[in-house]
Structures are given as C-alpha cells and as structure tokens.
Amino acid sequence: MSETVRVVVVYHSGRGGHTTKVAEAVAAGAAKEPGTEVLLIRAEEAPSRWDVLDSADAIIMGAPTYMGSLSAQFKAFMDATSHLQYAEKRWANKVAAGFTNGGSRGGDKQNSLIQLMTFAAQHHMHWVNLGLPYGNNRSFTNEDVLNRDAYTLGVSAQSNLDQSSDVAPPPADLRTAEFLGQRVTNVARELKVGRAVLAQRK
Numbered sequence: 001m002s003e004t005v006r007v008v009v010v011y012h013s014g015r016g017g018h019t020t021k022v023a024e025a026v027a028a029g030a031a032k033e034p035g036t037e038v039l040l041i042r043a044e045e046a047p048s049r050w051d052v053l054d055s056a057d058a059i060i061m062g063a064p065t066y067m068g069s070l071s072a073q074f075k076a077f078m079d080a081t082s083h084l085q086y087a088e089k090r091w092a093n094k095v096a097a098g099f100t101n102g103g104s105r106g107g108d109k110q111n112s113l114i115q116l117m118t119f120a121a122q123h124h125m126h127w128v129n130l131g132l133p134y135g136n137n138r139s140f141t142n143e144d145v146l147n148r149d150a151y152t153l154g155v156s157a158q159s160n161l162d163q164s165s166d167v168a169p170p171p172a173d174l175r176t177a178e179f180l181g182q183r184v185t186n187v188a189r190e191l192k193v194g195r196a197v198l199a200q201r202k
C-alpha cells in the first residue's frame, strides 16, 4: 500500500534566522522518507494558507524561545487557529510535534515545548515526542551528539548569541531536528496506512 504523507512545518524565526535553520532541518528529515510531501510555512503566512495546514497529516511547529516562551509572532498564529481550526476541530487526530531554539542551553526552552504540546492537545492532535536519549551527559561524550541539550518533548536547539545562522545552531542540533522530522513522518505514515486498513474492514 502506498500512501503519500503530507507534512507541514509551520514556524517563526526572527531576524537572525536561526530557527529557520532548525525548521529546514526538520523538513529535510521528513523528506528523507519516500512518498512524503513536505511544505514549510512561516507562521505569519499561515492565515492565508489554512487549506495547506488543514490537509496535512502531520503538523510540526516551532519558534524561538523569547523571554521564556514562544515568540509573540508564533503565539499570534496559535491564537488565529481558534476561529476555525479549534472551533471545528479541523486538526483533530493529526500528528503533531514541535521544536524551539534559544540562546541558552536551558533558557526556559522547556516552557516553549510544553506550550506547543498543550496547543496540540487543544486541537485533539497526537503529540510525537523526540524519541532520543539525553545527549552529552557522560565524561566521554561531547557536543557533537544528537539531543545535546537533553530534552524529550521535542527538539530544543541552541544558537550562541554571538554567532550568525551560518554556524548556529550547530550541526548536532540540525541532525536532531532531522531525526524528529523523519520520526514524525514515520508515525504519520503508520497511522494513515493503519486507518486505511481499518476502513476497509468496516
């Protein structure tokens, strides 16, 4: 059975463009899986692209952490979904996952991931976590490992404040983002194929 899976990555990134790099890596990970359509949408454009989001099998969301929570621009996107998407439960049973990016290792980024997960639950979506062990927590490990900032709810990338998006976040975080994109796509495919099989049995 061949099912095309549609993955939409909706994100905000400020002038630095660091979170754009994370979003692109998530999309690249999703695109590694054959039979996948992947689209990147900026949060600011989303209200004119509801049709694309409404037709997605999986929506992966992300934004920089600003002042301990998701950026205001991403929050504006979240609030804009209350009119139709939330009221009509248009995204119910879609797959959801998330990422954030901040200047610090901790930086209260967990709060942003919890915000995204709560938002997905409000829409009755199925949240997919990162699915990786904590990275860089042994004397023999180093910075160049998956999940180096050690989060579980989603990707938490870290971009040094004095570095441009040419080098930050580092490759380890972009590989972690790719991992999430691929993982979410696989879950979305399992659900889609499974639902098709169950529908045939009715």
Ligand SMILES: Cc1cc2nc3c(=O)[nH]c(=O)nc-3n(C[C@H](O)[C@H](O)[C@H](O)COP(=O)(O)O)c2cc1C
Residues within 6 Å of the ligand: 012, 013, 014, 015, 016, 017, 018, 019, 020, 064, 065, 066, 067, 068, 069, 101, 102, 103, 104, 105, 106, 107, 108, 109, 159, 161
């Ligand atoms: C207004 C503002 C608030 C910020 N607050 C945090 C924060 O709470 N935690 C953190 O880790 N980084 C914080 N940062 C750093 C950004 O998250 C970081 O520079 C990130 O790479 C920006 O991504 P962008 O280039 O996609 O906008 C803040 C930056 C700004 C501009």
